[in-house]
Amino acid sequence: MTKPVILTGLRANNDLTLGNYFGGMLPIIDTAKTRSDEYQINMFIPDLHSFTTPTDHSQLYEQILQTAKLFVAAGLPIDNENIHLYRQSHVSAHSELTWILDCFTGFGQMSRMTQFKDKSSDKDDVSVGLFNYPVLMAADILLYGARYVPVGDDQTQHLEFTRDIAERMNTRFGNLFTVPEPVKKQHAFFGNDQGLRIMDLVDPTRKMSKSANSEKGVIFLSDDPSAAAKKVMGATTDDKAFVAFDPLEQPGISNLLQISALLAGEPLETVIERHAGQTRYGDFKSEVATQVNDFLIRFQTSLANVDEATVIKKLEQSEAAMNIQAGETLYKVQQAVGLRPKA
DSSP states (O other): OOSOEEEEEOOOSSOOBHHHIIIIIHHHHHHHHHHTTTSEEEEEEOGGGGGGSOOOHHHHHHHHHHHHHHHHHTTOOTTOTTEEEEEGGGSTHHHHHHHHHHTTSOHHHHHTOHHHHHHHTTOSOOOHHHHHHHHHHHHHHHTTTEEEOOOOGGGHHHHHHHHHHHHHHHHHHSSOOOOOOOHHHHHHHHOTTTTOOOBOSSSTTSBOOTTOSOGGGOOBTTSOHHHHHHHHHTOOOOSSOSOOOBTTTBHHHHHHHHHHHHHHTOOHHHHHHHHTTOOOHHHHHHHHHHHHHHHHHHHHHHHHTOOHHHHHHHHHHHHHHHHHHHHHHHHHHHHHTTSSOOO
């Protein structure tokens, strides 16, 4: 690896939402476009992480490929040799390093992970994979010496664990791993767009999520455009009867203003100013619904035009390169822990 590495991934489970698109995909693609001259960009599809929650395994392979195509439809330049797009499961070092790191990770440390406690609460059937997937995430990062990893608020604890296990292994076995930068430096590096959240249309106090109990508040990238527009028209608002950006007092209206700004590619302040004093929520919703309808038509047309063979070729090329890079790190670790002869 001759360049420092930026690494990021987006799970392939279920359909992706408008929130995933603006909060996850576009910032990732923008980073890839603007920083690929200085950095190696590793964009991987963490398909092994898909097993940590219930998954339709009969559909998973196609979902993985569809995720890669979604990135291309959203503008990822896969002809750039500094941008690598690969499937986690096609680089076996991810699984092998995870087992080694597992054996140097304490049960108590994993038990304190907030995401595990949140996702396992009130559930009788919780997998070991859900329990220890932060270790797999650490392997994803450490195999490539990635210093920068864009993480949302729900993943900051896992990044700190990655730093901890890297430092612990380095102290015991020598200079094995590059330690990723701490959360504060990650946010400074990636800028203010990191952590952007589009909220659920029905319950605007919750993030729009593909795992939501009801799809009425979620706009999926595969939604029929007219059906998605109807979801906007049914969005929860309030009884104040004026359009204003106030996430605490008017979370529904504020969410629609945010969505409108993102779809228009305008600063939020511009959209807020344009709608200042508007009192008819129906007219405002209709404008946003039209924006959503038109966006989905354009995006779905772009997705339909993505050449699958070209995407598969890119995946295979990247996976060949990543197997070499990750394999070098894994072998160094195997030597350190006594599984391979030392040079």
